[in-house]
Amino acid sequence: MKVTFWLLDINSETANDSTELWLWGIDEKGNRVLVIDGSFVDYFYAVMAEGFDPSKVAEEIRKTHGTATVKLEVTERKLFGKTVQTVKVYCRNPAEKAKLARTLRNLEGIKDCLEDDIRLSMRYLIDNNVVPCAWHEVDADEEESTQRVRADKVYAAKSPPKLLEKSDVPSLRTLSFHMTCYSREGTPKPDRNPVIIISTAASTGEEKQFLPNTGNNDKALIQEFAAYVKKLDPDIIAGYGTNTLDWNYLRERCRTLGIKLDIDRACTEPHTSVYGHVSLTGMANIDIADFADRFPEVKVKTLWNLAEHLGVAKTSESTVIEDVDFADYWDDKQKRIALKQFSMDSARSVKGMVELLLDFAMQLSSLVSLPLDHVMTAAVGFRVEWFLIKHAQKIGELIPRRVEQPYRPYAGGLVLKPQAGLHENIAVLDFKSMYPNIMIAYNLSPDTYVSPKEPEPASGVFTAPEVKHRFRKSPPGFYKEILTYLIGVRGEIRDKMKKLNPEAVEYRVLDARQKAVKVITNAAYGYAGWIGARWYIKPVAEAASAWGRHTIQTAISMAERAGLKVVYGDTDSLFVTYDEKKTRELEKEIEKELGLDVERGEVYVRIFFTEAKKRYAGLRQDGSLDIVGLEVIRGDWAEVAKNVQEHVLEIILKEKSAEKAVSYVQSVVDELKQRKVPFRDLIIWKTLTKPVDEYAVKASHVEAAKALKNKGWRLAVGDKVGYIISTGEGKLYDRAKPHVFATIDDADVDYYISKQVVPAAARVLEFFGVSEEDLLKTATQKKQAAKSLMEFMK
DNA sequence: GCAATCGTGCTACCG
DNA sequence: ACCGGTAGCACGATTGCG
Numbered sequence: 001m002k003v004t005f006w007l008l009d010i011n012s013e014t015a016n017d018s019t020e021l022w023l024w025g026i027d028e029k030g031n032r033v034l035v036i037d038g039s040f041v042d043y044f045y046a047v048m049a050e051g052f053d054p055s056k057v058a059e060e061i062r063k064t065h066g067t068a069t070v071k072l073e074v075t076e077r078k079l080f081g082k083t084v085q086t087v088k089v090y091c092r093n094p095a096e097k098a099k100l101a102r103t104l105r106n107l108e109g110i111k112d113c114l115e116d117d118i119r120l121s122m123r124y125l126i127d128n129n130v131v132p133c134a135w136h137e138v139d140a141d142e143e144e145s146t147q148r149v150r151a152d153k154v155y156a157a158k159s160p161p162k163l164l165e166k167s168d169v170p171s172l173r174t175l176s177f178h179m180t181c182y183s184r185e186g187t188p189k190p191d192r193n194p195v196i197i198i199s200t201a202a203s204t205g206e207e208k209q210f211l212p213n214t215g216n217n218d219k220a221l222i223q224e225f226a227a228y229v230k231k232l233d234p235d236i237i238a239g240y241g242t243n244t245l246d247w248n249y250l251r252e253r254c255r256t257l258g259i260k261l262d263i264d265r266a267c268t269e270p271h272t273s274v275y276g277h278v279s280l281t282g283m284a285n286i287d288i289a290d291f292a293d294r295f296p297e298v299k300v301k302t303l304w305n306l307a308e309h310l311g312v313a314k315t316s317e318s319t320v321i322e323d324v325d326f327a328d329y330w331d332d333k334q335k336r337i338a339l340k341q342f343s344m345d346s347a348r349s350v351k352g353m354v355e356l357l358l359d360f361a362m363q364l365s366s367l368v369s370l371p372l373d374h375v376m377t378a379a380v381g382f383r384v385e386w387f388l389i390k391h392a393q394k395i396g397e398l399i400p401r402r403v404e405q406p407y408r409p410y411a412g413g414l415v416l417k418p419q420a421g422l423h424e425n426i427a428v429l430d431f432k433s434m435y436p437n438i439m440i441a442y443n444l445s446p447d448t449y450v451s452p453k454e455p456e457p458a459s460g461v462f463t464a465p466e467v468k469h470r471f472r473k474s475p476p477g478f479y480k481e482i483l484t485y486l487i488g489v490r491g492e493i494r495d496k497m498k499k500l501n502p503e504a505v506e507y508r509v510l511d512a513r514q515k516a517v518k519v520i521t522n523a524a525y526g527y528a529g530w531i532g533a534r535w536y537i538k539p540v541a542e543a544a545s546a547w548g549r550h551t552i553q554t555a556i557s558m559a560e561r562a563g564l565k566v567v568y569g570d571t572d573s574l575f576v577t578y579d580e581k582k583t584r585e586l587e588k589e590i591e592k593e594l595g596l597d598v599e600r601g602e603v604y605v606r607i608f609f610t611e612a613k614k615r616y617a618g619l620r621q622d623g624s625l626d627i628v629g630l631e632v633i634r635g636d637w638a639e640v641a642k643n644v645q646e647h648v649l650e651i652i653l654k655e656k657s658a659e660k661a662v663s664y665v666q667s668v669v670d671e672l673k674q675r676k677v678p679f680r681d682l683i684i685w686k687t688l689t690k691p692v693d694e695y696a697v698k699a700s701h702v703e704a705a706k707a708l709k710n711k712g713w714r715l716a717v718g719d720k721v722g723y724i725i726s727t728g729e730g731k732l733y734d735r736a737k738p739h740v741f742a743t744i745d746d747a748d749v750d751y752y753i754s755k756q757v758v759p760a761a762a763r764v765l766e767f768f769g770v771s772e773e774d775l776l777k778t779a780t781q782k783k784q785a786a787k788s789l790m791e792f793m794k
Numbered sequence: 795g796c797a798a799t800c801g802t803g804c805t806a807c808c809g
Numbered sequence: 810a811c812c813g814g815t816a817g818c819a820c821g822a823t824t825g826c827g
Contacts, residue, residue: 296807381811412813413809434809435812526811533811541812571809571814614808614815629807629816636805636818686805697803697820732819755818 003155004028004137005035006170007130008235009371011266011281012094012120019094021124023161024151024265024282025136026170026235031152032265034282035138037160040124041070042094044101044116045077045398048085052109058087060107068092068100079114079398080537081447081477086398089113094120114398119274122386125369126393128160132371133169133362136161149282150233150265169362169509174203174354175234177225178303178346179246180339182216184327186712190252194218196330197340198225199347202232209344219257222250229263236284236372238354240303240346243287243377244716247278277377286361288353290376294360299635300685300720303346312352313345324740359512367516380519384527385534387520391482397447405531410542411466413571414549416556418609418616421767422656423567426618427578428601429559429587431551434572435525436483437596438547439540444528445477446535464543465550471543479540483524490517548572555590555598562586568609568616578603602626606653610763617764619653631760635720639681641756644668648761658768665761665775672749672757679744682752683722690717700725700736708738725751 005025013020019042023035046061048054054074061072071090076083089104091097101116118126130136140155180197181188195218198210210225212218229237239246247270254261254269261269265282273279277287292301298309304320307313321329321342329339365375368387375383389399431437438444442462450461450470461470471477476484493514500507527533529541548571555574559566562582568575576583587598604618604626615629625646631637632646644665651661671677686701692709695702704723705715715721722739725732726746737746753776762772 299806379810384811409813415808415814430809523811526813529812530810545813573809610816612816631817634806636807689805695803699804699819701805759818 001140001142002137003033003035003140004135004164005033005161006135007132007161008284009282009373010121010125010130010132011279012124014094017092019120021121022266022282023130023157026172027153028170030171032150032233032235032282034149034151034154034265035140035157035161036143036154037124037157039157040120040128040160041090042097042120042123043088043090044097044118045075045086045114046089046101046104046107046110047077047079047112047114047398048087049109049111052085054085054087057107057109060109061087061089061104064107065100065104068096077396077398078447079400080449080535081397081445084398112401114401117401118389118399121371122369122389124160126390129163130161131163131366131369132375133366135164135166135168137164138162148266150230150267151282167509168506169359172203172235172358173232174236174238174351174358175229175232176201176238176347176351176354177246178239178343178350179249180326180343181249182327182330183712186708187323187714188249190249191256195221195250195253196326197343198222199340199343200225200228201344201347201351202234203351204232206232207344207347209340211340218253219259222254222257222261223259226259226261226263233265234283236286236354236358237280238286238288238350240306240350240353241287241289242285243277243290247285248272273374275374275377277374279373284372286354286358286373286376288350288357291353291357291361297633300722303349307349307353310353310356312356313349319345322740359508360515363509363512364516364519367513367520380523381527381530381532384520384523388478388482388527388535391478395478395481397478400534402532402534405536407531408538410529410538410545411549412545414552414569415571415613416566416569418568418575418611418613420609420611422652423577423604423607423609425578425603425605426567426575426607427583427603429555429574429576429583429590429598430601431555431572432597432599433487433521434548434551434596435544436487436521438544438551439525439528440480440483440487441595442543442547443471443473443477443480444540444543445471445479446528446537446540448472448477448480449537449539464539464546467539467542467546469539469543469546479524479528483521486517486521490514490521493517551594551596554594558589558593559586562589567607570614573601575607608649608653608764608767610767617649617653623654625650625653631763636684636686637760638684638752638756640668640672640677640752641760643681644757645760645764648764652764652768658765658770661761661765661768662770662774665757665765666777668757669753669775672753675744675747675749677744679724679742679747680739682724682744682747683739684724685720685722688715688717688719688721698731698733700733703733704736704738707741711741 005027007025009024011022021037021040025033027033058072069089070092073088075086075088077086098116101113104110105113138161139158143154177200181193182196183193194216200208210221213220264280268281270278270280278285292306298305304315308315329335361376365372368383369390370386392399448471450472457472459472459474461472463470493510497507497510525544556566559576564576564582566574566576590598605621607618609616618626620626627633632642648661651657688705692702692705701721705721723736724739724742725748726735726737727748728735758772758775
């Protein structure tokens with residue numbers, strides 16, 4: 001019979017010489033199905049050394065390793081664009097694949113073995129064009145018993161599933177949860193601290209809260225939660241920070257309590273996958289924290305900061321309860337109510353974020369072919385790589401092994417020195433997707449690179465400026481094909497979207513799709529220059545940036561020839577004096593001359609540059625500010641300083657009144673002196689980028705981290721540490737206090753005035769004749785300062 | 795002997 | 810575990826003055 005299903009998860013099961021691929025999905029009727037394919041045979045390639053006959057080598061392999069192999073095939077493949085002879089070695093046991101490949105590398109006539117590092121489940125997806133988060137049709141027989149697993153139907157596939165065009169998404173059951181643990185000694189430890197609350201919010205609308213029956217006894221709590229998960233049988237289980245914290249905690253806690261957390265669809269426990277995320281067989285475990293890097297404007301990546309940014313929760317001082325206070329809240333009858341509410345609200349926020357973000361994850365998953373639970377935990381480089389791998393398989397290009405490479409830097413984009421001060425009426429010209437389009441235009445690819453020792457191919461070559469790397473003109477390289485496809489597809493999607501109502505489900509799905517496509521397109525250049533890349537060829541990235549510099553240089557000359565003044569530029573953008581007719585002509589001329597599309601970006605009514613590159617603030621025509629690079633948008637400055645700078649910029653750009661800005665700054669300084677600012681506006685957040693004892697120098701955030709650790713708080717690399725500078729003796733790092741252990745009365749307001757607020761304000765105001773000293777002047781001195789300022793402005 | 799200067803480490807930004 | 814270019818702070822060693 002034919003079964004149509006949408007693929008949610010895949011895993012492989014190997015037992016007694018048989019290997020099965022388990023495809024978990026949902027059929028058109030909403031049944032949860034498991035399709036088992038036992039016919040796939042894992043393999044790798046043995047690449048022949050120069051001058052060896054593959055059939056003879058195959059014979060030798062058969063003789064020496066016949067029992068480990070099922071079948072041997074002589075085939076031709078390509079490696080970095082060059083044809084190679086190979087023997088495809090089918091393995092009896094997938095677990096022994098890498099070992100067999102290692103042995104065969106030493107066999108005479110074999111230069112190398114490749115693709116033994118591709119895991120079976122990925123191999124299956126790639127080879128059969130089976131795609132996660134997409135519909136397939138499979139010819140299969142229904143199995144009688146579904147006892148081993150939690151599924152409505154189990155099928156045995158008679159052949160691999162076929163991908164269908166159908167682009168809708170079935171209705172998925174999701175369960176969002178939030179877990180709270182009790183500890184009076186810092187970060188809770190699963191061997192001694194209980195779980196006190198688990199709140200859940202399901203897509204069905206059902207909400208639950210699991211609490212200890214008596215005291216802090218959490219055994220029944222966890223068992224009830226586990227039973228509920230099994231009963232609800234969600235397709236997606238989501239939380240915040242669950243990949244790094246909750247699942248491990250629950251697993252450890254269950255071990256301590258002697259209970260089994262067999263909640264997944266194969267009735268096994270959550271397991272840490274080789275890729276680092278936690279996997280629940282047959283369902284998708286989603287950690288919303290893994291989506292946080294899509295929102296760089298959220299500096300401190302907490303559940304609540306992200307939820308508020310996404311508009312799924314409104315936070316106020318009272319909503320959020322800090323981890324340090326959990327135990328106090330729990331132990332106080334009145335406050336416990338608030339803690340329970342907080343937990344429930346957290347689960348609801350997770351649910352809200354899932355609803356907003358899942359579309360993107362599913363589209364990215366199907367685009368790059370990584371299963372849904374893995375795609376968001378995978379780093380950008382790996383997402384690009386899996387997309388490349390899928391295409392490589394189609395065109396017969398072998399997947400290179402990841403080899404350790406020495407780091408060799410190369411020159412990147414060109415950044416112009418800005419014309420400092422205020423400018424009126426400035427337009428930005430941007431090259432559209434400059435690097436991808438350069439790679440397409442000059443056929444830059446790992447498989448088109450012509451090394452210096454090679455003769456020029458018949459097609460001729462493109463030679464990059466400055467660096468002189470050569471790339472054959474034809475046939476098209478594999479990056480060119482991929483990038484052309486991605487850019488084309490994104491255009492098609494966006495055209496389709498224009499005809500749809502933005503409220504429609506289809507519009508949302510398409511929007512998620514085009515975002516996923518854009519992410520991969522934009523990361524291709526970075527991938528090319530990444531030493532960890534399987535297809536790393538430094539000249540590819542180096543040539544792309546060299547052509548980029550050449551492109552922008554040429555555009556600058558053309559702009560100046562056209563009589564447009566260039567006030568700034570960075571990599572693929574030019575800031576020019578705006579003249580409707582001249583810029584339009586320039587855009588056309590650039591496109592004709594360079595073959596790259598230019599689009600007019602922002603047109604600023606007024607823009608302010610400091611002398612520094614990559615830092616400016618512009619006033620848009622709609623009255624909003626566009627602030628770039630300055631303290632306002634940095635996460636490592638105290639909020640009080642950022643607010644002041646933002647307000648100063650607004651006054652300068654809208655009213656051009658340095659005088660007004662100065663008195664505003666002075667008013668904030670006064671408030672600070674009286675400690676009349678919210679405490680949280682004094683917190684400085686910095687990331688721990690390595691373990692605390694590996695720092696070469698003493699630093700405030702590291703000292704604050706040490707203080708937290710001393711009180712039992714577990715801090716991981718990548719965590720943000722919030723601290724304030726307190727009054728007292730010594731260096732700044734001696735006076736840094738974790739914000740959770742401090743109050744406004746501890747704060748050294750002089751530090752905040754002289755090292756935060758005033759420098760941030762002066763960064764802007766010094767271009768209007770205002771010094772840091774002017775900003776520190778008292779009220780009586782203000783009038784004098786204002787007078788001389790008015791002279792200056794004239 | 796001490797303040798000014800400079801190099802280094804570090805973080806977070808831009809495109 | 811995507812690239813290079815860049816700013817700017819704190820720290821701590823070095824320099825320069827006399």
